[in-house]
Amino acid sequence: MRPLIVIGNWKMNGSLASNADWVKTVCRGMEQGMPSGRQYAFCAPFPYLSQCGQLIRDCSLAFLTLGAQDVSAHTTGAYTGEVAASMLKEMACKFVIVGHSERRQLHQETDELVAEKALQALDCGMTPVICVGESADERNSGREVEVVRGQIAKQVAVLQDRLADCLIAYEPIWAIGTGLSATPEQAQSMHEFIRGRIAGYDEKAANTLRILYGGSVNPINASQLLVMQDIDGGLIGRCSLDANDFEKICLAAASVFTTSTH
């Protein structure tokens, strides 16, 4: 059993005022009839984590939790501008996105660094959301499986049995922020491949590990993606910024959860 999870990734968006409106709107919606037994989270920019943690506590919904969008690979020390996992933990973060393609591309993050960041999150009791996925060029040249295989192999090499405590997010780069989602079949096929690779190292972990899909998920395509056998949730960028859209995607997950074998 792999309970569906929907995680919003606000990226570099938000303000004190709009965050408060967002959390209040989502909480109001969730109070009216979300079935229990699944998870929803959102990853806010660092400066807003304290505020968002408080807003969540105020609305006291146990299944809406907080995450961060990145973490340092170091524990403490002279790393100007970086944020340690222990600090995120103190801000009540449950999840940390690591290796998002925007960080891989814009900040030259390598698979090794991503795995080190995941370890930091795990050591502080948080769940890393490890992002993988191919570029448009890689898919167009038929190399998407090879690329993702390499990314997963590097995570396995460093994290080993601790991978079981992570989430993986398959986010094809060509689908991120473009409005062009992968089809449910394309996503399912890659998720199945990822699960199969992990099963090669640890069969039990592969069965319980949740693999999220990210890339232009919206209220219209969410249920078609989430109903697929190996898609265990969504990582939502643009459509997590609008509280009503995010809530609709959460509702889609809620109804899939109650009717499918996930």
Ligand code: PGA
């Ligand atoms: P998107 O972003 O939903 O806007 O495509 C997803 C992500 O970057 O995590």
